[in-house]
Amino acid sequence: MSNRIQKFGFLATLVLFTSLAFAQSQAERVQIQNPWVRLNAPGTQVTGAFMLLGNPSDKEIRLVKAESQIAKVTELHNHVNEGGVMKMRQVPLIAVPAKGEAALKPGSYHVMLIDLKAPLQEGGTVPITLEFEDGSTQIVHARVTRPTAEKHAH
Numbered sequence: 001m002s003n004r005i006q007k008f009g010f011l012a013t014l015v016l017f018t019s020l021a022f023a024q025s026q027a028e029r030v031q032i033q034n035p036w037v038r039l040n041a042p043g044t045q046v047t048g049a050f051m052l053l054g055n056p057s058d059k060e061i062r063l064v065k066a067e068s069q070i071a072k073v074t075e076l077h078n079h080v081n082e083g084g085v086m087k088m089r090q091v092p093l094i095a096v097p098a099k100g101e102a103a104l105k106p107g108s109y110h111v112m113l114i115d116l117k118a119p120l121q122e123g124g125t126v127p128i129t130l131e132f133e134d135g136s137t138q139i140v141h142a143r144v145t146r147p148t149a150e151k152h153a154h
């Protein structure tokens with residue numbers, strides 16, 4: 001076998017493995033548990049959405065965008081501690097590590113829903129479209145839930 005054919009065989013194998021690794025989109029690989037939206041406080045037009053993002057695959061998944069028809073603006077946020085004061089910051093992405101998970105929860109990462117177009121109904125669901133780094137999307141239906149005492153204020 002000539003050197004050239006060996007090289008071709010190696011490259012073909014490489015391409016095969018690469019295409020297998022990318023066969024599933026990030027939206028197909030992510031596993032979403034318990035999506036919920038905080039019932040917004042009376043008189044406010046902003047709230048947060050929370051969920052657990054699981055990644056059973058061996059490649060990182062990156063959530064890069066969220067959209068919802070119920071809000072004019074939807075952003076990805078985190079809470080950061082600035083000199084002892086917790087503040088919200090917009091983040092460009094939320095990474096879900098390979099064989100790991102990312103928790104969107106009060107006081108941490110969340111989907112921020114700004115300028116709500118209609119009042120939320122407790123027990124109802126809100127559709128949120130999640131977009132991942134590869135452009136794939138998944139719609140989650142987040143349950144509108146009244147915040148309890150331990151889910152401290154936004």
Ligand SMILES: [Cu+2]
Pocket residue numbers: 048077078088089110111112
């Ligand atoms: Cu926020």
